[in-house]
Amino acid sequence: MRLLVTGATGLLGLNLSLLAARQGFQVTGLAHSRSLSGAPFEVRQVDLLDRDSALAAIDAARPEAIVHCAALASINAAEQQPDLAWRMNAEVPGWLAAAAKQRGLPFVQVSTDAVFNGEAGGYREEDATDPLSVYARTKLAGEQAVQAANPEAVIARTVFYGWSLSGRRSLAEFFFNQLRAGEPLKGFTDTLFCPLYVEDLAELLLKMIAHELSGVYHVAAPEHLSKYDFGVRIARRFGLDAGLIAPVRAGSLDRGAARSLNLTLDTSKLQQALGQALPGVDEGLERFHGRWEAGYPQILQGFQA
Numbered sequence: 001m002r003l004l005v006t007g008a009t010g011l012l013g014l015n016l017s018l019l020a021a022r023q024g025f026q027v028t029g030l031a032h033s034r035s036l037s038g039a040p041f042e043v044r045q046v047d048l049l050d051r052d053s054a055l056a057a058i059d060a061a062r063p064e065a066i067v068h069c070a071a072l073a074s075i076n077a078a079e080q081q082p083d084l085a086w087r088m089n090a091e092v093p094g095w096l097a098a099a100a101k102q103r104g105l106p107f108v109q110v111s112t113d114a115v116f117n118g119e120a121g122g123y124r125e126e127d128a129t130d131p132l133s134v135y136a137r138t139k140l141a142g143e144q145a146v147q148a149a150n151p152e153a154v155i156a157r158t159v160f161y162g163w164s165l166s167g168r169r170s171l172a173e174f175f176f177n178q179l180r181a182g183e184p185l186k187g188f189t190d191t192l193f194c195p196l197y198v199e200d201l202a203e204l205l206l207k208m209i210a211h212e213l214s215g216v217y218h219v220a221a222p223e224h225l226s227k228y229d230f231g232v233r234i235a236r237r238f239g240l241d242a243g244l245i246a247p248v249r250a251g252s253l254d255r256g257a258a259r260s261l262n263l264t265l266d267t268s269k270l271q272q273a274l275g276q277a278l279p280g281v282d283e284g285l286e287r288f289h290g291r292w293e294a295g296y297p298q299i300l301q302g303f304q305a
C-alpha cells in the first residue's frame with residue numbers, strides 16, 4: 001500500500017514512516033524545514049500552508065492512505081504564534097481531510113489528550129472537551145474541521161514519547177539526556193498521563209487503517225502515571241540515578257501556556273475495535289530501552305540532512 005505521512009521529520013512522522021516502510025508500505029513522507037538524508041522512504045519538502053503545492057506533492061505520490069502528523073506541536077510555540085497555530089493545526093487538517101475524501105483515501109488526523117481540561121480525568125471519547133491553551137484549542141478546531149469535511153476520517157487522540165531526529169523532542173529523551181548527564185531536574189507529581197511508546201502508536205495507527213475505523217479514538221497507554229513517576233521508571237530502566245529528579249507540583253509553577261493536569265484517557269473503545277490489549281507503560285519503556293541498546297537513536301540522528 002502507498003502511504004503518505006505528513007510531518008515525516010517529526011517524532012511521530014519519522015517513526016511511523018520507518019515502521020511502515022519496514023512493514024512493506026511504499027511511504028512518501030512530507031517534511032518542511034528539515035529534510036532527511038538516506039531515509040528508506042521517499043521524502044518531499046513542502047509547506048503545508050501552501051495548499052496548492054502541498055496538493056500537487058500529495059497527488060504526485062498517489063497515496064492510498066494519509067496519516068497527518070504535521071502540526072505546530074509545541075505548546076509554547078503555539079501560545080506565542082496563535083495565527084500560525086490556527087492555520088497549521090485547525091485549517092490544514094480540514095482541507096487535507098477534504099482532499100482525502102475527494103480522492104477516496106482513508107485519512108488519520110493525529111490529535112491530542114490536551115483537548116480536555118484535566119479536571120476529572122478518565123476521559124472517554126464522547127466526554128466534553130475544554131482546551132486550556134492555544135495549542136489545545138487549535139488542535140480541537142482541527143478535529144472539528146476534519147469531522148465536518150470527512151466524517152469517515154479517524155481522529156486519534158494520543159500522547160507519546162520515543163527517539164527523535166534531534167534526540168531532544170520527547171519528554172522521555174529529556175529525562176534520559178538530563179539523567180545521563182547527571183543533571184538535576186524536576187518531575188511533576190500532579191500531572192497524570194497515559195504515554196505510549198511512539199512505535200507502538202505507529203503500529204496501532206496502521207492497524208486502525210487496516211480495520212477501516214472511523215471517528216474519534218483514544219490511542220494511549222491503558223494505564224496512567226505522573227510525569228515524575230515516568231521519569232523515575234526511565235531512570236530505573238536505564239540504570240540511572242532517579243534521585244536527580246525532584247518531585248514538584250506543576251500546578252504551583254508558571255509555565256507560560258496553561259496545561260491540563262489529569263489527562264488520563266479511557267482506551268476501551270480502541271481495545272474493543274481492534275480486539276486487543278494496548279501496550280502498557282512498562283512494556284513501552286522496555287521497547288524504548290531495547291531500541292536504545294540496538295543503536296536506534298543514532299540511526300535516527302544519522303538521517304539529519
Ligand SMILES: NC(=O)c1ccc[n+]([C@@H]2O[C@H](COP(=O)([O-])OP(=O)(O)OC[C@H]3O[C@@H](n4cnc5c(N)ncnc54)[C@H](OP(=O)(O)O)[C@@H]3O)[C@@H](O)[C@H]2O)c1
Nearest residue numbers: 007009010011012031032033034047048070071073112160
Ligand atoms: N509529542 C507529543 O507528545 C504529542 C502529544 C499529543 C499529540 N501530538 C500530536 O502528534 C502529532 C505529531 O507530533 P510530533 O511531536 O511528532 O511533532 P514534531 O516532532 O514537532 O514534528 C512536527 C512536524 O510537522 C512538520 N511541520 C510543521 N510545520 C509545517 C508546515 N508548515 N508544512 C509542513 N510540515 C510542517 C515539521 O516539519 P519540519 O520539521 O520539516 O519543519 C515536523 O515534521 C501532532 O499532530 C501533535 O499535535 C503530539
